[in-house]
Amino acid sequence: MPREGEPLNKLGFLTIGRFAENDPRAGHLETLNIIERAERLGFDSVWLRDRHLQFGISSPVVMLAAAAVRTSRIELGTAVIPLGLENPLRLAEDLATVDLLSGGRLNPGVSVGTPMRYDDFKAALYPDSHDVEDFSKRRVIRLLDCLRGEPVSDFEGTVGIEVFSRRVQPHAPGLVDRVWYGGGRDSAEWAARNGLNYLTSSVVTIEGTHSRDFATIQGEHIDAYLGQVPDPSSARVSQGLVVIPTDSAIPDQVRRYRAYAESRRERTLSPQGPRGVLFSPDYVGTSAELAEQLYAHAGFRRASEVAFALPFSFEPDDYEQIVEDLAGALGPALGWTPKTA
Template sequence: MCAVRIDHLAFLTPGNYPDDAPLAGFERTLDLFGVGEALGYDSAWVRQRHLERAVSSAATFLAAASQRTTRIGLGAAVIQMGYENPFRLAEDLATVDVLSHGRLNIGLSAGAPAHGILLGERLFDANPELIDFSHARVERLRRNLAGEWLGDEDSFVESAAGRVRPRVSPFAPGLTDRLWYGAGSQRSIEWAGRHGFNLLIGNITTGEGTDDYRDAQVKQLDLFRAHWRETRTPRIALGRVIVPTDGADARTRQRYREFAAARHARTLTPQGERRTLFVPDLVGSADEIVARLLDDPVLGQVSELRLELPYDLPFENYQQILEDVVTRVAPELGWRPADAQVSQLTTPAELPVRYAQARR
């Protein structure tokens, strides 16, 4: 059993929607962010996915979320930079951070876009073989967010609003310290540490020299810390698929068990040429989940835990999972809600009332 002390509890939602009802899906995901805030979660994250029934523009979605919430951190995991223009994305992210009063966290990844060949000229303005999809693209985004003046001291932009020195606007102080890198290999882990990005690790990693995801991720954390060069303390957030069954009815519990069973085979051996390791889903009673988390040596090395929600569940199931984790699981890991009003509430039934009142 490991010594565990979680001081930041987050959740990551896929933001799925029916193909013929995207608005309804977005609204329910926004509602889930509000419920998460009412429950006392420290941050709420959304996956950014392309060509799927999901949130394809995290910045746009989080701008809306910033107006539905007041306290909870807002995150995207991850934005694949191969699809993005580092200048335009910086403008969008800075705008959202300003609108949210500095609550934005952005997870990033490098590499050529997975669907680049399919998209072709819909995405690329030039031969993709000539485009730099390396980590340098991620660094360009950070530089665009740093508030640097463009040109020299004699460079100005003239407009109807007047004469100003140019820089990527708006400038969002502190946002560059809230950039994360989603890494799953030793190479990407080392790069993130060496270049001062916070670290996101989750339930998928690469087996380099081991078939055990725990050994792989512990070694990755050691590597990350060994290459960290910044004066500030790095943030490391661990993601796990956690589905408590305590608050679910019998039919829902069966669906949860079937979900875990369908994904179990992939956890038994490394998958594919890249030796991808999948972490087993944590599905069961809160007591069972707590025991397994306390036995996870990776969790013992971090203070931030991210609950990764399954795809395509009804809103009521997502709410039940969030409630069970915050009331039955997280307290056993040392976590307490920062909001004193939330900490005074005692039952799952009471917690969402606060969000409902705020929406009136």
């Protein structure tokens, strides 16, 4: 657990993988290039968001298949795949394939619930079953059973020259232990009880707490998770915040970064909606300033690793500068050591 004077164990970052509608290939290649850069810089992990019917990566597993054969060491994660748009059996086949290609480096993060703006496209997604689809955590259990190698077919044997298996193929041993789940306090406890790793993000809900402070709530959620796992000392908890170091940024970049954070500040001031959604402020500053703020952050102090989120709407040169400073300045300020192949 990184407290001042204790080294951060793992450093990673999260990207939406944005692209232009009229040139999507360029944006996807840009994401693959930044993953390769991350490995060269010694990052422990890189994570892809999942965006449907938007101009961000809609197929993170496909992207990570490409990244797997371009890299050799860095862990590859998803944060998160909304299972409401997925068939758990088919997704298990894809995840296992990518994990084998990567040599066991895949960290699939998943979530459940009714997909965002589901009513707008449910007839296209599930023409005959959109009103009876089960978006509960049972969808996660189905995925875990498939990854674990539980039987999914009643038949095993040979028909002509074709050989059939009862379980999902290929099977990737150990992958089920690297599945992550994202959510609030109840989800944290459920993830712990079901052997999942725990992802936090820059969004929490105030349900079950009297606090209105983001860091305090995030810390409470992590404590709830650690309170349910068999061995808290070996539990994997990843903290996600928007963190933008400015050490090597030029003045125009610093101005834009601060303007970006300020434009999003109002939503951090009070809970929103019936569930009391609370957003974290974005952190912008030198690595020395950021390290001081993070060491004071209740969520950061309880996490075993971090995946700082890259902002949505910056330019390629901005992302290069941020990633370079995360690895070269902020990481070392947090006691982190870059990894080598």
